Amino acid sequence: GDSVTQMEGPVTLSEEAFLTINCTYTATGYPSLFWYVQYPGEGLQLLLKATKADDKGSNKGFEATYRKETTSFHLEKGSVQVSDSAVYFCALSESGGSNYKLTFGKGTLLTVNP
């Protein structure tokens, strides 16, 4: 079945540091890929998405590129802020008939210190 593996946390960075959170996936067909973010005490929010190979999703300074050859969708940000402290989830939605379903990774807790 489909699965998503993301780097285990927690990740602790200083403000303005470079962030990478690794995500790899296993899926049949051609999934769509997502990064969701969960701020403390809140529900998940879509951060960015990519629907096909080589697409780059971007939002709020975060970027991720859909790499079919390495089945990866790593999240990056060049300069993190304290306000980026949150849990980040990589997820996929399978194409075709079962594309209602999101398969999530386990989440990575990011803490950014001033």
Add this chain to the structure above:
Amino acid sequence: DADVTQTPRNRITKTGKRIMLECSQTKGHDRMYWYRQDPGLGLRLIYYSFDVKDINKGEISDGYSVSRQAQAKFSLSLESAIPNQTALYFCATSDPTGSPYEQYFGPGTRLTVT
């Protein structure tokens, strides 16, 4: 106002009690979902509904039931709560005409079963 609301936000209950968690949405979406989140496990799908007359089990439906009272309302019940159902529960919605299928989450209900 929030598009997806959940009540209650926090609940403590005793083993064996019946409890209902409620979800309402103003997004006009046909599809609704219930997930539970456990530390280190990510989100797991409990039930999903494509419309009022279409309800389906997810990957961890044992011990839970649902009711879709209207397009905008989707309730999750624990018939006889047990301590390992202590978790954070999220409701989500999606629009099947959207591409790709993005989900919109409520703020969550923190349930503790003692």
